[in-house]
Amino acid sequence: MRPLIVIFAVVLALTQLKLWLSDDGMREVWALEEQVALQTAENAALAERNAALEAEVLDLKQGLDAVEERARSELGMVGHDETFYQIAPRPKHSE
Numbered sequence: 132m133r134p135l136i137v138i139f140a141v142v143l144a145l146t147q148l149k150l151w152l153s154d155d156g157m158r159e160v161w162a163l164e165e166q167v168a169l170q171t172a173e174n175a176a177l178a179e180r181n182a183a184l185e186a187e188v189l190d191l192k193q194g195l196d197a198v199e200e201r202a203r204s205e206l207g208m209v210g211h212d213e214t215f216y217q218i219a220p221r222p223k224h225s226e
Contacts, residue, residue: 202208
């Protein structure tokens with residue numbers, strides 16, 4: 132009976148060694164879990180960016196307010212019934 136227990140203990144130890152120390156063991160599982168966590172975080176950031184872009188596209192498709200706002204801020208456009216005033220800074224006097 133004693134040799135059988137020793138044999139089982141050796142087999143258990145070898146199995147544990149392979150599980151913890153081999154390239155296909157727990158180290159790889161931990162590395163893969165870390166990669167999955169990083170990819171999940173990146174996917175969440177990209178999904179948030181995509182949602183913002185989708186909202187902007189819908190706003191541009193449905194309303195002219197967003198187009199007008201963009202034209203005013205980025206292109207400096209003025210409406211037909213509006214007057215544009217530009218205030219120039221005072222020139223500096225040389226002393």
